[in-house]
Amino acid sequence: MVATFKNAGQRQNHRERAQPNERRKLGLLEKRKDYVSRAQDYKDKQKKIKRMREKAQERNPDEFYYGMTHKKTKNGVPREEREDSSIDMDTIKILKTQDIGWIRHHREIERSKIEELEQQMHMVGAQRFKSEPRKHTVFVDGKKEAVNFDPAEHFQTSAELVNRAENRLRVDQIGETNMKVEDFSSRLHRKLKEKTARELLLRKKRDSKLAAAEERVQLDRLLQGKGGRQKKKTVDGKPIYKWRNERKR
Secondary structure: OHHHHHHHOOOOOOOOOOOOHHHHHHOOOOOHHHHHHHHHHHHHHHHHHHHHHHHHHHOOOOOOOHHHHHOEEEOOEEEOOOHHHHOOHHHHHHHHHHHHHHHHHHHHHHHHHHHHHHHHHHHHOOOOOOOOOOOOOOOOOOHHHHHOOOHHHHHOEOHHHOOOOOOOOEHHHHHHHOOOHHHHOHHHHHHHHHHHHHHHHHHHHHHHHHHHHHHHHHHHHHHHOOOOEEEEEEEOOEEEEEEOOOOOO
8 A cells, every 4th residue: 555655656757967068069978778779789780790701701712503694793793683674575565555555545635625625716716916906897788888887786796795806696695695795805705715725735735745755656666676777867856767678478
């Protein structure tokens, strides 16, 4: 019972002393656990060095293993060969075929996106510079009709959409879609054109990069095949090869 009450009370925490001020330049004061870890590491290293010395003394200079015939050393250090060094050309061609399949699949995706964006551009209208204004000429029978000509009535659209060269909806179309004329404001229309044109440009750039990658992989496959060829010239950084004509059996 006395021991129970003794253990229940708060005990004093015995803390290890720190490095004295006059020895602070030497760093932290090493504790016993630090010394044990350092001593154990030192003993392990000494055992490894002793074992290596014994192997070097007992080594037979005439020993031979069949594994030595296909292994190399550089400056006395063994060099392992790459794992894929034993891949034959047929396997490499199959891998190239898979690469071409992946590229073609993503090119089809990009083409469908480009076609969709081009249709949107047809509805929204392509970007044009200020130096390239659009004009729409309407011919009438006489001067009186020209004076009394109403563009909104002629194009069957709203007065706010007359000056638009593209996506000029008719009055019945606006009524069918339940849209207001304010929804086709010039500011919103300009932002939509810029966003669509920017995305279309990025899609086309990606499609051109994929096309160049597909051409490069296809060329690598052809170069791995049989037949004599000769490099003729280089056009825009792309090598041009000519294969020798072979008579087919």
